[in-house]
Amino acid sequence: MASIPSKLYSDDVSLLMLLLDTNPFLWTGANTTTTSLPFPGFLTHVLSFLNSILLLNQLNQVVVIATGVNSCDYIYDSSSSLQKTADSSENGRMPILCSRLLSKLEEFVIEDERLSKDDSPEGIVSSLLSGSLSLALCYIQRVFRSGPLHPQPRILCLQGSPDGPEQYVAIMNAIFSAQRSMVPIDSCVIGAQHSAFLQQASYITGGVYLKPQLPDGLFQYLSTVFATDLLSRNFLRLPKPVGVDFRASCFCHKKTIDMGYICSVCLSIFCKHHKKCSTCGSVFGQALGDTSSTDRKRKTPET
Amino acid sequence: MPQVKIIAKNFMDMVAALPALKLDMLYDNGFICEAVLRSLPPLAKKYVLQMLYIDNSIPAKSMEEWVLAEGLSKHKNAIDRLTQLRVFLETVDRKKETSYILNPKFQSNLRKYLMYGGVSPREPMPSSVTVRLPSLEDLEAYALEQWESFLLQLISPSQADKPTNFSSSVMKVFQRGLLSQRDKEAPRLTEKGFQFLLMDTNAQLWYIIREYISNSEDRGVDSADLISFLLELSFHVAGEAYNLNTLTEVQRNTFKDLADLGLVKLQQGRKESWFIPTKLATNLSVSLSDSSSRKQGFVVVETNFRTYAYSSSKLHCEILRLFSRVEYQLPNLIVGAITKESLYSAFQNGISSEQIISFLQQNAHPRVAERTPSVPENVTDQIRLWETDLNRVEMTPAHLYDEFPSKDVFEAACDYARDNGGLLWDDSKRMRLVVKAEIHMQMREYLRRQKQ
Numbered sequence: 081m082a083s084i085p086s087k088l089y090s091d092d093v094s095l096l097m098l099l100l101d102t103n104p105f106l107w108t109g110a111n112t113t114t115t116s117l118p119f120p121g122f123l124t125h126v127l128s129f130l131n132s133i134l135l136l137n138q139l140n141q142v143v144v145i146a147t148g149v150n151s152c153d154y155i156y157d158s159s160s161s162l163q164k165t166a167d168s169s170e171n172g173r174m175p176i177l178c179s180r181l182l183s184k185l186e187e188f189v190i191e192d193e194r195l196s197k198d199d200s201p202e203g204i205v206s207s208l209l210s211g212s213l214s215l216a217l218c219y220i221q222r223v224f225r226s227g228p229l230h231p232q233p234r235i236l237c238l239q240g241s242p243d244g245p246e247q248y249v250a251i252m253n254a255i256f257s258a259q260r261s262m263v264p265i266d267s268c269v270i271g272a273q274h275s276a277f278l279q280q281a282s283y284i285t286g287g288v289y290l291k292p293q294l295p296d297g298l299f300q301y302l303s304t305v306f307a308t309d310l311l312s313r314n315f316l317r318l319p320k321p322v323g324v325d326f327r328a329s330c331f332c333h334k335k336t337i338d339m340g341y342i343c344s345v346c347l348s349i350f351c352k353h354h355k356k357c358s359t360c361g362s363v364f365g366q367a368l369g370d371t372s373s374t375d376r377k378r379k380t381p382e383t
Numbered sequence: 384m385p386q387v388k389i390i391a392k393n394f395m396d397m398v399a400a401l402p403a404l405k406l407d408m409l410y411d412n413g414f415i416c417e418a419v420l421r422s423l424p425p426l427a428k429k430y431v432l433q434m435l436y437i438d439n440s441i442p443a444k445s446m447e448e449w450v451l452a453e454g455l456s457k458h459k460n461a462i463d464r465l466t467q468l469r470v471f472l473e474t475v476d477r478k479k480e481t482s483y484i485l486n487p488k489f490q491s492n493l494r495k496y497l498m499y500g501g502v503s504p505r506e507p508m509p510s511s512v513t514v515r516l517p518s519l520e521d522l523e524a525y526a527l528e529q530w531e532s533f534l535l536q537l538i539s540p541s542q543a544d545k546p547t548n549f550s551s552s553v554m555k556v557f558q559r560g561l562l563s564q565r566d567k568e569a570p571r572l573t574e575k576g577f578q579f580l581l582m583d584t585n586a587q588l589w590y591i592i593r594e595y596i597s598n599s600e601d602r603g604v605d606s607a608d609l610i611s612f613l614l615e616l617s618f619h620v621a622g623e624a625y626n627l628n629t630l631t632e633v634q635r636n637t638f639k640d641l642a643d644l645g646l647v648k649l650q651q652g653r654k655e656s657w658f659i660p661t662k663l664a665t666n667l668s669v670s671l672s673d674s675s676s677r678k679q680g681f682v683v684v685e686t687n688f689r690t691y692a693y694s695s696s697k698l699h700c701e702i703l704r705l706f707s708r709v710e711y712q713l714p715n716l717i718v719g720a721i722t723k724e725s726l727y728s729a730f731q732n733g734i735s736s737e738q739i740i741s742f743l744q745q746n747a748h749p750r751v752a753e754r755t756p757s758v759p760e761n762v763t764d765q766i767r768l769w770e771t772d773l774n775r776v777e778m779t780p781a782h783l784y785d786e787f788p789s790k791d792v793f794e795a796a797c798d799y800a801r802d803n804g805g806l807l808w809d810d811s812k813r814m815r816l817v818v819k820a821e822i823h824m825q826m827r828e829y830l831r832r833q834k835q
Contacts, residue, residue, distance in 0.1 A: 092425035128497040132435075135496055136428050137421060175500040303432045312425045315454025 092309040093139045095223060095231040097216040100126065100155075102146045102189055103207040103241040106271060117295045122270070125298040126238065127178055132303055134158060134177075141231055143219055145212045146185060147239075148192035149205050152212040154219075155184040206244030209237070209277065213254040213265075220263055232310050234264050234287070237278055240271035245336050248277075248329035255281045264288075266306050270295055276325035276336070283324045290319050331359060394589050395422050397596065398610060399467040405607045406469050410488040413495060414504055418614040419468060420493065426454070427461035431470060431485065435493055440474055440484035504615050507623035508657055516659065519622050522648060526661035529645030530584065531698045537561070538580065538701065553640075556598045557591060577734045580702050581742045585666060591644065592667075604633055612637065616646070616660060617667035624650070624657040680746040684721075686759040692717040693748060705729055706739050721762065726769050736770035780820035781807055784830075787814045792833060799829050 107119040117125075130142050144156040156177070213235070220233040235258065258265055264287035267278035274291060282289035292301045305318055329336050330351035341350045346360035356363050398406070398419070409415045420431060430449075434441065443462075450458040462483070465471040471483040517525065537557055561576035579587060592613065599606050612634055619625060627635060627649075638658055642649050646664040650657055681699065683691040690707055692699055695715050703709060706729035707719040729739065740763050747757035756763070787793035793814045800806035805822035809815070818826055 092428070131497045131500050132432055134500070135417065135420065135493065136432065175498075177500040300436060303435065307432055308429055309425055312429055315426060315450050315457050316429070317449060317451055 092311050093137055093231040094133070094309050095141045095143070095220070095233040096133050097219060097233065097235045098126070098130070098142060098144045099209070099212045099216060099235065099237045099239070100144055100146050100185075101207050101238055101240045101270075102148050102185070102192070103205065104149070104189070104193070105205050106207070106241040117298065121296075122298065123182075125302065127181070128299050129302040129307070130156075130158075130177065130181075132307060136307070136309075139231060143216075144181060145215050146188045146192075147207045147209055147212040148188065149207055150195035151188075151192050152208050152215055153188050153191075154215065155188055156181040205241070206247070207239075207241045208247070209239060209244070210247040210250035210254060213237075213251065213258075213281075217254060217257055217261070217263070220261065224261065234266060234310065236306055237265065237267040237281070239267060239269055239275055239278055242271065242273060243275050243277045243336075245329040246334040248334065249331065251277050251281070255284050259285045264310070266290075268292065268298075268301065268306060270298070274325065276327060279321065279324045280326065283321055288318050289321055394593055395419070395468070397593060399469075401607055401610075403469060407486070407488060409607055409611050410469075410486060410492065412611050412615065413492040414615045414618050415611050416489050416492040417496060418617065419470065419489075423464060423468075423470075424457070424461050426450075426457050427465050427470075430461060430465065431489075431493070434471075434483075434485045435490060435497070437485070440482040443481040443483060446483065504618055505625045505629055507620065508626050508655070516622065516624055517648065519662075522622055522659065522661050525648055526645035526663045529643060530588075530663065531696055533644055534580075534587070534698055535701070538576065553595075553598065553602075557594050559594075575733075577705060577729075577732050578738060580705065581734065581738050583745060584663070588644070588663060588667070595640070604637070608633070609637065613667065616641075616664050619660040619665065621660050621662050621665045624659050627656045627658055680748050680752055682743055682746045683748045683751050684743055684758045684762055686761055688721045688762055688765075690717075690719045690721060690743075691748075692719070702742075705732070706734060721766070723769055726766060727773070730770055730773055736766045739766060779807065781817045782820060782823045782826075783815065783817050784826070785813070785815040790814070792830075795833065796826070796830060800826060 265281040266287040269291040343357040348359040709719040805819040808817040
């Protein structure tokens, strides 16, 4: 017998956690390819997208988390802004959602810059995706615990900067906890290259991974694919994963590797042989493989 | 609860039934577009969003490619709804290919929404003018009280404490279908009336509003105006005060009725007067798609068939009395028992076991609502069993055939009826058979052909 009380919310009420990549290295420096769109243009698309989610259902909720290089923070929450509409509507011309989000975003970017260390970075620095994923999951857990009535949550990563292999463990942990709480992670990659982390995240949690061909039409991608509520996903043809990069990062040097050594006790991954596992402390036997390495490889590449 | 859904949807059917010209006029108002969009099934909403920035028409064929095979029925349903409401305009080109385009007015209004976000239809009045506004809790209590006294007056006019503003003719309209009155007898609730009482508040509200609107032409109010006004009302913020002077004369008159329903609270200041929408009003457009109200339940059902209802409301007591024996009433508690006799009288009045069960489940006290099942299984099973007890005899309109000329003809006729799924009974010894009334004509045709 279907329990009626649990169905008090209709199926398409959703809570969207949007992770916004604010990496300055992505938006200014190396990102000079002609097809990609500048940050203001990007924001316009995103703001319209947020409005469209709120338009679809009165009970829909969006939360925006900014992912910086050194920190991440909540910058907009549609549920909390409802009460304070009166004081912010004074400045008139700008819509409330935009003005609130933009001012918080500015604060965040300044704060993020202040936190950065002085040593000059080499190339593009990755942004703190693991942190913002954790923030999103915390928020979702709070919503889950708030009572039997809650919207269906999902996470959307708008990511442009390359993966940071040093975040591998944290990100994988976040992915698996999202999988356990049945929260799909959608990813829309706006950078130049594919993101192996996000491919895995969407693959494992049953979300959609998409790298738009034409970043100028970002809104159309967002509204066509990522605005779909979880119920309708059962009926619609959405982009399927073409290929997922399952490569892992080693725990010792944080490098992405094709082949490596795995601790037989805790499954930690290492790029070369160690005497002792740095995670669980198990002592490994003699590395026979050092001398006759070809048939001793512990992890074979997927071909 | 299927009943609820039908009624909630019916309101949008009513909008869809408006003539095209009026419907297009309604879409001039951005709030109507918003409300209509929100009332659509999820897939249809998705399509609208997808089409929002596409100016060309899209062939129906390529739209079908958007969905998986499992979703085709949902897709058809969504497209039907969209064309009914004239959100999608259908065009057929020379090759007889159908294609759809978004209603331009609808499109431009929603585009505006995406740019500027949701805005309130009116600016709330500054708090310097409206000195003391009721708190949200007070407002909700007020709304519920108004609504319940209205319902009580609706179902048993003699018990109502305070009369409402509605003229008796309007009240009659509401009662039409819910109450039946034989000459000189006290009015009795009809089957529909009982079902109405068991629905949740939002569904009831929509029912009443539907009746109110369909009656509006008699009062000289344009129904399209009223619909747009009511939908607009639901976009105001509950608990804020809005100036009455911004309304037209007709709208102000409507407000007096709405205040009686508990949708708005009217207040009079020193100079100005204003209205404060309540939760009931702001939930109007939500409940179009989401028929459930999110109020707390109050009933505890025990495995020994006793019910404890933590409520002081007369209305709740009346509703419980429909299917249970109320034993005693304390200031905040109504204790009753579900008995065979009480249920039989409910069934006689046309209430089904499913309705009773879903009422008990939807109104389960928060303490028991967490448990599954919220109503003990032995009670729900027994309620269903008692209902099936009454339905031992099933009636099917049928026709009897006899005096067949030969055994062969008889058996061929039997086979024919069986193949068409209409054979109910046959007696080969005396060559008689009974078929369902639906296939009677076919059967007669068949026998006539056999004769030739």
